[in-house]
Amino acid sequence: MRLVFAGTPEVALPSLRAFIDSSRHDVVAVVTRPDAPSGRGRKLERSPVAALADEHGIEVLTPVKAGEPEFLDRLRALEPDLCPVVAYGNLLPQRTLDIPEFGWVNLHFSVLPAWRGAAPVQAAVRNGDDITGASTFRIVKELDAGPVFGVVTEKVRDRDTSGDLLTRLSESGAQLLLSTVDGIEDGTLRAVEQPSDGVTYAAKITVEDARLDFTTPAVAVDRLARAVTPEPGAWAEFRGERLKLGPVTPVDDVTLPAGEVLVERKRVLVGTATTAVALGDVQAQGKKRMAATDWARGVRIEAGERIS
Structure with a gap:
């Protein structure tokens, strides 16, 4: 052809x-x-x-x-x-x-009719x-x-x-x-009409949509962070500035107030509505992307500080 x-x-x-x-x-x-x-x-x-x-x-x-x-x-x-x-x-x-x-x-x-629209893969992950x-x-x-x-x-x-x-x-x-x-x-293939049941839509994800909300459960924070990686990229605010975040990992052994940051020797934890999540890569404004532990040491996080 x-x-x-x-x-x-x-x-x-x-x-x-x-x-x-x-x-x-x-x-x-x-x-x-x-x-x-x-x-x-x-x-x-x-x-x-x-x-x-x-x-x-x-x-x-x-x-x-x-x-x-x-x-x-x-x-x-x-x-x-x-x-x-x-x-x-x-x-x-x-x-x-x-x-x-x-x-x-x-x-x-996507497997149609599920997730018609601009962002089907992001919708499936989220x-x-x-x-x-x-x-x-x-x-x-x-x-x-x-x-x-x-x-x-x-x-x-x-x-x-x-x-x-x-x-x-x-x-x-x-x-x-x-x-x-x-x-x-x-001539061996014929198209089949989509069923009317099961139709869902996946709108384009904006930068604002990619902001992590730590007042939601850890599973929701995790799914959104993975859904918007690599584009448009997850983010939140720390000390009034935007902080780009890579995928996070839910943990089962720590509970913190939503958004509160806890720095440990090998991980940086943030509270959610359920259990905490461990941050992966972090990129502050004007800085290179780095491991969360390196970022935390550099900014010297004080007890009770939060990411929102």
Whole structure:
């Protein structure tokens, strides 16, 4: 098949590589978000998908909006049979969806209809799901509501961060997406409408959403910290300044008032509504990330001080 692949971040790379390496399909172009400023110098950088396409001499299309007339004209000229999508990050209007004969097929990182939306992996971790996965489906106008071609499942491990889980899903999902496109080409695969029961939504997590609330139980603090690692990153305030926090570890042998900090020789504990949690990495404003014990020694925490 002639494919135009749509995607932007690193999580899309395993799928793009799978199509590039496939002997059955020809990636004639990729669609990705425009170059964006990055780093302290705010230098424009290509998206990971664009950079990989450049390496392989594949045409890169970067419309600001996927309904732009110039983009639509070029997409029609490319005559794609199908457009695979992984984390593209842009809305696809119906006039764009109608161009390829076999439509746009999305790899979504949940077992649909659970966790439709922008942050399915973060939602699975925060919710304490035991099992999650990835689904391939035909894109329709309604958000993540199209008929499903296939599913893979993945166990959520006790200490998984969203980054850990997404890395595994991006690899297994790439093979699912490739086999889905193979099956569509063969005519051996048919999409099945999603059930109306079990629909849940996972909205994008903002920086404010990632603030840890130590007045909640330890299990909730732990899940949120892992859910927002690496992006947007957990945080709280200490002495009136923002403190970035890595994942925490619940402990069963210490109880402290919510937010109160206890410094021990090999760990730094913070109270919650239940038992304490042990801090992992910590990054104060203007400082490098470091182990919590090193941070605590540097700031000389006084008895009764709190993180909020």
